[in-house]
Structure formats: C-alpha cells, structure tokens
Amino acid sequence: MARSAGFWDRLTGRSQAPPPRARRHRSVVTGAQASATIFVIMRRMRVPLVTLILIFAVSVLGLTLIPGQDDAGRPxxxxxxDAFYFMSYTATTIGFGELPYPFTAAQRLWVMGSIYLTVIGWAYAISALLSLLQDRAFRSALALQHVTRKVARLREPFLLIAGYGQTGESLGRQFDALGRRFTVVDIADARIDALxxxxxxxxxxxxAGDARNPHDLEVAGLGHPWCEGVLALTDDDEANLAVTMTAALLRPDLPVVTRTISPVMAHRMAAFGEPTVINPFDRFGDHLRLALRAPASYQLMSWLEAGPGAPLPERAVPPAPGRWVVCGYGRFGRHFTADLRAEGLEVTAIDLHPDDDDPDLLVGDGSDPEVLARADLAGAVGFVAGTDDDTTNLSLVAEARDANPDLFVAARRNQPASAVLFDAMDLDAVLIPTEVVAQEAYARLSTPLLWRFVRELSGCSDAWSAELxxxxxxxxxxxxxxxxKVRLDDDEAPSLGPWLRRGELRLGDLLRDPETREDRLDAVPLVALRGEECTLAPGADFVLHPGDQLLFVGxxxxxxxxxxxxxxxxxxxxLVTGRREPSGWLWRRLSRRTPAPAG
Amino acid sequence: MNLEKVVFGFFVLLAATLNFGFFIGDIADPELHNEYELFAAVVVSLIATVLKFGDRTQIGAVHLATSLVADLQLIAATVVFAYAAHVSTEGLTASSTAAVVSLSGGALLANMVSVVLLVTETVSFHRS
Known part of the structure; x- marks a missing residue:
C-alpha cells in the first residue's frame, strides 16, 4: 500500500508531509520585505498621477463651462x-475632431491650452512609469519575488548551492542528471543569467544575491522544509564561512558541504556544527597517493565520482618509486610535498619566494633553465607544476619534458579557458581544484552509499578494483x-519481506530476471550496507537481510x-525456486488444493 | 507642521464634504443634485486615493481601501448619470436620479470612514 501511495504522490505531484525536523527554524524573510517594491512604485507614482488627474479635471471642467453652439447656431x-469623451481622445493624441458640433472660437481657445497641458501630463506619467520599470532596484526586487515564489512552490527535496562558479555548475549538472532539484545563490548576475x-x-x-546575507539564503530556501543540504562553493573563503555559519545556526539539522584551501579557515568552519570541509589541495594529494599505490582503485573512484554518462577514465601508469620535483611551493605545493613525503618519496621543491627554510627547497625561478638543471630532472621520476598561473605551469611542463621525456608529469589547472591547452599537452595527471571539490561533494551528497564506497575503497587491493x-x-x-539505491524494507521491497526474514534470499537470486530466471540482470551491486557494517561489491551468495541498503549500477x-x-x-x-506461484486470488484458491511441496 | 499631512487631510476632508454636498437633498429630485458637484467629488476622491498610495502601515492600507470603495461608488454614480442623461431615451428621471444619489451615498459612507480614520490617527498620534 505504501508503494502505491508513493506512486500516486509522484503522479499527481503531491508528496507526503514535509519532514517534521524543519519546523523549528526561525524565518528571516517577512512578506512585507518582498512586497516593498510595490509600495515604492506607488509612492513614486503619486505626483505624476495627481498631476494627470488635475490636468484632466481642469480641462473637462473648463469645457463644460464655456458656452458653445450646435450646427444651427443655437446655444x-x-x-x-461629451467633455470627458473629447478630452480623453484629445489627451491621448487620438483626435477624432470636434464632436458633436464644431467648436466656437472660445472653446477652441480653451482646448488649445488643454491639449498642451494634457499631453505633458500623459508624457510625464508614462515616462515616470517607464523609468520605474527600468530601475535596477525595482527589477532586482521583481526577480527576488519571482525566486521567492518558485522556491516556496518546491515540493520535493532540494539542495541549496551558494556560489555557482565552475564547481557549482558542474555539480548542478550532475545532480540534474540524477533528477535532483537545487536552488542557486550567486553574487554575479552573469552566472544567474547563465543558469x-x-x-x-x-x-x-x-x-542574484550575496550568500553572506542570511536573508538571501532564506529566499533561496534555507528555511524551506524540503531543503536537504547546503553547499557553500563560492570562491571566497569568508563567504563560505558565512554560509556555513548561517546554515548551522538557522538549520542545525542540515548537512553542509563547504570548500576552502586554507586549513585555518577549515578550522573556523568546523566550529559551527559538523560541516564537511573539502580542501581540494588536500584531496588531490590523497588522490595522487591512491593513484600511485593503486591505479585501478583510483580509476574506479574517479569514474564513479564523475556521475552517470561519464566515460571510463584511462588508467594511469604510476612511475616507479623515486624522486619527485615540485615547482611552486605555495599552499598547494606544501600540501602535495607533505603527501608525497608521507608516502616515503623523496621530493625537491622549487619556489621563487619560499616562506620557510626547507632543506630540500631550491630557491629560484622554476622556469630558469639553470634552476631546473640544479633540480636534476634527469634523475627524477615525477614532476609537478603547481603554481597558480596556467601559462607558467604549461611552460614548466614543456621544459621538464625537454629535460626528461620519461617523467610522470602532473600540473595544476586554474582557469577553465586553458582546458584545451592542458588536453593538448597530454599530461599524466591534471589537478583542477574546482572539479576535485565538485566530485567530492557529489560523492557525498548524491547517495551516502557512494560516499561509503569511496571511503572504503582505499583499503582494497588494486587487483580487486581492477576486477570490479x-x-x-x-x-x-x-x-x-x-x-x-534500494533499501530492503517494507516500503521499497514489500514482496521480499518473508524471504528476507527467513534469510533465504541471496543477492544472486535477486539479480535474476523476474520473467526468465535463467537470465541475469545486468546490474552490479557496489555496496551492501547493514547497520554500520559495509560490504563492498557483495557476491552472488551474499544473504540479504531486512533493512539492508544496496547500491547498484545499471x-x-x-x-x-x-x-x-x-x-x-x-x-x-x-527467483529462488523457479516455481511460479499464482498471484491472483482464483488461482491461489485452486492451487491450494494440491499439496504444496515441502520448503 | 508637516505639509504632506496638511495636503492629505485637506483632500480626505474635501472628498467627504463634496460628496456630502451632492448627496444631501431629496433623493429623487434632479434639481437638488448638481452635476458639477459630483464631478468635483470624483476628482477630489481620485486625488485622495493617489495620495494614499504607498503607505505601508496597517491604517494606511485601510485608508486606501476606503478610498477605493468611494472611487468605485462615485464612478458608478457618474456612469449611471451619463447613461441616464445621454443614452437612455427617458432622460434623467426620478428613479435614475435616485440611483445616482444612493450610489454617492454609499461613497459618502466610505468617505466618512476615511475621516474617522484620519481623526483616530491624529488623536492616537498626540497620545503617544
């Protein structure tokens, strides 16, 4: 029954009552704020409208007071x-002529003056209205109202994305492909237009608003009962902190995913609730370590995190253990060097303006041939161009390859515009900070099971990953x-209940075609989660229990x-026995007469 | 003294007094109801309405509502008047005059509410 109710809800667009946890938040937006624009317009239109009414009234009154005559010359x-009719078509410059009788000279004298007056009145009123419509504040207020209404009408879970840059955009595309809804706040009008x-x-x-402003977040749905998560993905650490803080204070129940490249900022963010802080440099180091240790695991992880429709990434061939040269010893270089050293590798770092005195640090311009010669590229196995300038990175890569064509080359890409150049360089690994954040956020929010899988993956052997x-x-x-994702409970799997409780259903049987059980379904189970216990890629003889959660690809x-x-x-x-049991009432009655075989 | 308040009070009161002047007299006698007075009442009522635009207070909203009611009634009265005088073959009869005057009577009631609101606002302002 529960399932059919869900079906009808989906069909009619209605849904169950929103989750009760959302009820306790305090609203920041009041209706008055949203409708303030209308009052501004009305207030500004006061003078033009009063002018128009007065001009009309005087013109009409004068016309009724001046004596006239009909076509026969009678008074x-x-x-x-008639006066109002005449003034209406004259003032609006339609001009039907002198109706019903030709005017006298006195009347014409009056009409002449009133024509100029009314035209000015109209022009004034209309131009005042048009300039109001052009007004920036007015237009943004209209847009605000539009968004407020759209968000209020959402009746399904949605994510709030603050900051719609490269990260936000690629995440939005992935979530949209999954059929998930989201709302966006971004400070730049151009990005909202692009949206x-x-x-x-x-x-x-x-x-188009400031994510640091709680009011704007509220308009984008922070207080909405169906909001299921907040992503702070702006390129400003302070703004991300502000979003994290606002979400933690106003909606402590919501998961927050945020990004920063500064460990200090990450610490400050962690003070508010339990946000997931993604540091792309840190993550890239983890990824590269995984890629060095288990290339197939890394391949699998980056494939799954890329979202549906992604082509299988190539499996990189890791270099033999040896010395690495890292150009650029800023935040990224430092993280990366530490990661490589933790892996037991020797690292030579090069930077023009080092902040500390590392014994293995070469001081000098990385693009200077002499400095590169000192770094002894010929004796190294890997080279990383990690400065924050794309042109420098590309030229460093070219020079390094010149010195040693067999190097494993990794580079950091900062601008999306240079993607073509990086592709043409055919690098072994490219760090794109925005994509690292997008993939990680996707893995965490698309389904918790995928995140579980990714987390457990680092403990698996490379051969296992290659097989998967x-x-x-x-x-x-x-x-x-x-x-x-499938959860084996009475809501999602009502027919399996008795079988699950008896412990007679194996995963291999469940993955048979319900029409012809000899055919197997082309779906791969990635994870089975039972309570806190997690099984990666469970096999065909995995016995299913009630409440198990399974993640499939297919x-x-x-x-x-x-x-x-x-x-x-x-x-x-x-599926289990190969025997077809009647499902209709009549056939069940009939078949009950024959003794059922034991089992 | 706030000039805006003076202008506002002036127009609200004038709308009510003009309306009253047109309304008073035998309801069916066209002789007793001057069309110029009705015209003036409509114009002043419209101006009073525009002056009430854009006030976000609760009392401002009620002010605007009463004014809109008065406008509606008075415009209906003028339309009936114009129909009776120019379209209908019988001219301005007793019954059509009665219709016009009773419509303006409704507007008078709305204008009275406006005046009461104005007085209440003033009194409560002095108290606080």
Missing part, C-alpha cells in the same frame, strides 16, 4: 459626458550507467526489472 453647452540559459531538466530557481572495473565495463559498457531497464521483483509478491518464489 448648446457641452456636458460632462537560465543552461538546459537543465528541472527548473532551477537562481537568485572489468565487471562494470562488461555489464554497463564504457560509459557509467545510473547509480541507484541501465534503467534493469532497474525496472528489479523493482518488479521487489514489489510483485509472486516474484521471489520464482
């Missing part, structure tokens, strides 16, 4: 009705299929087939 006074031009499946409310990659490519091809058709098995009461018996 005839223009009434209010509207992007072809997302769902409508994305985007507010082969399995994935054999079942799904070179492009990653959708990842989906095509949508396989997912549909599996959901049939989960909901059709007669399916599990057929």
């Amino acid at each position: 005839w006074d223009v009434g209010f009705f 509207e031009l992007n072809t997302h499946h769902a409508d994305v409310p985007g507010l 990659v082969d399995r994935l490519t054999a079942t799904c091809g070179e492009r990653l299929e959708a990842l989906w 095509r949508p058709s396989e997912r549909r087939a599996l959901s049939t098995s989960l909901t059709d009461p007669s399916a599990p018996a057929y």
Whole structure:
C-alpha cells in the first residue's frame, strides 16, 4: 500500500508531509520585505498621477463651462459626458475632431491650452512609469519575488548551492542528471543569467544575491522544509564561512558541504556544527597517493565520482618509486610535498619566494633553465607544476619534458579557458581544484552509499578494483550507467519481506530476471550496507537481510526489472525456486488444493 | 507642521464634504443634485486615493481601501448619470436620479470612514 501511495504522490505531484525536523527554524524573510517594491512604485507614482488627474479635471471642467453652439447656431453647452469623451481622445493624441458640433472660437481657445497641458501630463506619467520599470532596484526586487515564489512552490527535496562558479555548475549538472532539484545563490548576475540559459531538466530557481546575507539564503530556501543540504562553493573563503555559519545556526539539522584551501579557515568552519570541509589541495594529494599505490582503485573512484554518462577514465601508469620535483611551493605545493613525503618519496621543491627554510627547497625561478638543471630532472621520476598561473605551469611542463621525456608529469589547472591547452599537452595527471571539490561533494551528497564506497575503497587491493572495473565495463559498457539505491524494507521491497526474514534470499537470486530466471540482470551491486557494517561489491551468495541498503549500477531497464521483483509478491518464489506461484486470488484458491511441496 | 499631512487631510476632508454636498437633498429630485458637484467629488476622491498610495502601515492600507470603495461608488454614480442623461431615451428621471444619489451615498459612507480614520490617527498620534 505504501508503494502505491508513493506512486500516486509522484503522479499527481503531491508528496507526503514535509519532514517534521524543519519546523523549528526561525524565518528571516517577512512578506512585507518582498512586497516593498510595490509600495515604492506607488509612492513614486503619486505626483505624476495627481498631476494627470488635475490636468484632466481642469480641462473637462473648463469645457463644460464655456458656452458653445450646435450646427444651427443655437446655444448648446457641452456636458460632462461629451467633455470627458473629447478630452480623453484629445489627451491621448487620438483626435477624432470636434464632436458633436464644431467648436466656437472660445472653446477652441480653451482646448488649445488643454491639449498642451494634457499631453505633458500623459508624457510625464508614462515616462515616470517607464523609468520605474527600468530601475535596477525595482527589477532586482521583481526577480527576488519571482525566486521567492518558485522556491516556496518546491515540493520535493532540494539542495541549496551558494556560489555557482565552475564547481557549482558542474555539480548542478550532475545532480540534474540524477533528477535532483537545487536552488542557486550567486553574487554575479552573469552566472544567474547563465543558469537560465543552461538546459537543465528541472527548473532551477537562481537568485542574484550575496550568500553572506542570511536573508538571501532564506529566499533561496534555507528555511524551506524540503531543503536537504547546503553547499557553500563560492570562491571566497569568508563567504563560505558565512554560509556555513548561517546554515548551522538557522538549520542545525542540515548537512553542509563547504570548500576552502586554507586549513585555518577549515578550522573556523568546523566550529559551527559538523560541516564537511573539502580542501581540494588536500584531496588531490590523497588522490595522487591512491593513484600511485593503486591505479585501478583510483580509476574506479574517479569514474564513479564523475556521475552517470561519464566515460571510463584511462588508467594511469604510476612511475616507479623515486624522486619527485615540485615547482611552486605555495599552499598547494606544501600540501602535495607533505603527501608525497608521507608516502616515503623523496621530493625537491622549487619556489621563487619560499616562506620557510626547507632543506630540500631550491630557491629560484622554476622556469630558469639553470634552476631546473640544479633540480636534476634527469634523475627524477615525477614532476609537478603547481603554481597558480596556467601559462607558467604549461611552460614548466614543456621544459621538464625537454629535460626528461620519461617523467610522470602532473600540473595544476586554474582557469577553465586553458582546458584545451592542458588536453593538448597530454599530461599524466591534471589537478583542477574546482572539479576535485565538485566530485567530492557529489560523492557525498548524491547517495551516502557512494560516499561509503569511496571511503572504503582505499583499503582494497588494486587487483580487486581492477576486477570490479572489468565487471562494470562488461555489464554497463564504457560509459557509467545510473547509480541507484534500494533499501530492503517494507516500503521499497514489500514482496521480499518473508524471504528476507527467513534469510533465504541471496543477492544472486535477486539479480535474476523476474520473467526468465535463467537470465541475469545486468546490474552490479557496489555496496551492501547493514547497520554500520559495509560490504563492498557483495557476491552472488551474499544473504540479504531486512533493512539492508544496496547500491547498484545499471541501465534503467534493469532497474525496472528489479523493482518488479521487489514489489510483485509472486516474484521471489520464482527467483529462488523457479516455481511460479499464482498471484491472483482464483488461482491461489485452486492451487491450494494440491499439496504444496515441502520448503 | 508637516505639509504632506496638511495636503492629505485637506483632500480626505474635501472628498467627504463634496460628496456630502451632492448627496444631501431629496433623493429623487434632479434639481437638488448638481452635476458639477459630483464631478468635483470624483476628482477630489481620485486625488485622495493617489495620495494614499504607498503607505505601508496597517491604517494606511485601510485608508486606501476606503478610498477605493468611494472611487468605485462615485464612478458608478457618474456612469449611471451619463447613461441616464445621454443614452437612455427617458432622460434623467426620478428613479435614475435616485440611483445616482444612493450610489454617492454609499461613497459618502466610505468617505466618512476615511475621516474617522484620519481623526483616530491624529488623536492616537498626540497620545503617544
């Protein structure tokens, strides 16, 4: 029953009541703030409107007071009705002529004056209105109201992304592909405009506002009962801290993912609640260590984190253990050097202006041939160009390759515009800080099971990962299929209940085609989570229990087939024993007469 | 003394007094109800409405509402008047005059509420 209710809710767009945890937050936005613009307009239109009314009133009144005559020359006074009619078409410059009778000279004298007056009145009122519509404050207030309304109408879980730069954009694309909703706050109008031009499946409310301002976050849905997470991805550490703080204070129940490259800032962020702080330099070091130790594990991880539709990344061949040369000893270089040393590798770092006196640090310009010669590239195995300037990095790579063509070369890419150049250089590893953050945030928020998998992966052997990659490519091809989660409870798997409780259902049986059980479903189970216990890539004889959570990779058709098995009461018996049990009432009655075989 | 308040009070009161002047007299007698007075009442009422635009207080909202009611009633009265005088073949009869005057009577009630609000606002201002 629970499932069919869910179906109808999805079909009609209605959903269950929002999660109760959201009720306790305090609202920052009041309706008055949103409608303030209307009052500003009305206030500014006061003078033009009063002027217009007065001009009209005087013109009409004068016309009724001046004596006129009809076409036969008899005295005839223009009434209010005719006077108002005449002034209406004259003032708006339509001009039907002198109706109903030609005017006398006195009337014409009056009309002449009132024509100039009314035209000025109209022009004044209309130009005042138009300049109000052009007003920047007014337009942004209109946009604010628009976003407020769109966010308030959201009736499904959504994420709040503060900062829609490269990271935010690529994350947004991934979440959209998963069918997840999100809202955006960004300080730059241009990025919000770009958001509207992007072809997302769902409508994305985007507010051009300051994420440091709690009011703007509130408008973007921080207080919304369906908000399920906040991502602070601006390129300003202070702003990220402000978002983390606001979210922790106003909605302590929400998970927060934020990024920074400064350990001090990470410490300050951690003071508010339990935010997930991603430091891309730190992560890249972890990734590179994984890539050096277990290239297949690294390949698998980066593939899964790239999201559905991503092509299988190449498996890099790690260099033999040896000495590394790191150019640029800033934040990134320091992190990286420490990571490599922790791995037991020898490192020579080069920097022009070093802050501390490291014994292995070469002081000098990395692009100077003499300095590079001192670093002895010929005797090194790896080279990292890690400055914050793309041109420098590229030229460093070229020089290093010149000195030693067999080097393993890694470089840091800062600007998206230089992507083509980095591709053309054919590097062994590229660090793109924004993408590192996007992938990590995706792994954490898309489904908790994927994050669990990624975390456990570093403990697995390289051969194991290579085998799993082969399995994935054999079942799904070179492009990653959708990842989906199944929880084996009464809501999602009502038909399996008795089988799960008896402990008679194995994963291998569940992954059979419910139509012909000899065919296996082309879905690969990545993780099985039972309580806190986590099994990576569970095998066919993995016995399923009630409440288990499973993460699969596979095509949508396989997912549909599996959901049939989960909901059709007669399916599990057929999957396990191969015997078809009648599911209809009549057939069940009939079959009950024959004695059922034991089991 | 706030000039804005003077202008505001002037127009609110004038709208009410003009309206009253048009309304008073035998309801069905066209002789007793001057069309110039109705015209003036409409114009002043419209100006009073515009002056009430953009006030975000609660009492300002009620002010605007009463003014809009008065405008509606008075414009309806002028439309009936124009119809009776220019469109209908019978001219300005007793019944059509009664319709016009009773509509303006409704507007008078709304204008009275406006005046009461104005007085209340003033009194409560002095107290605080």
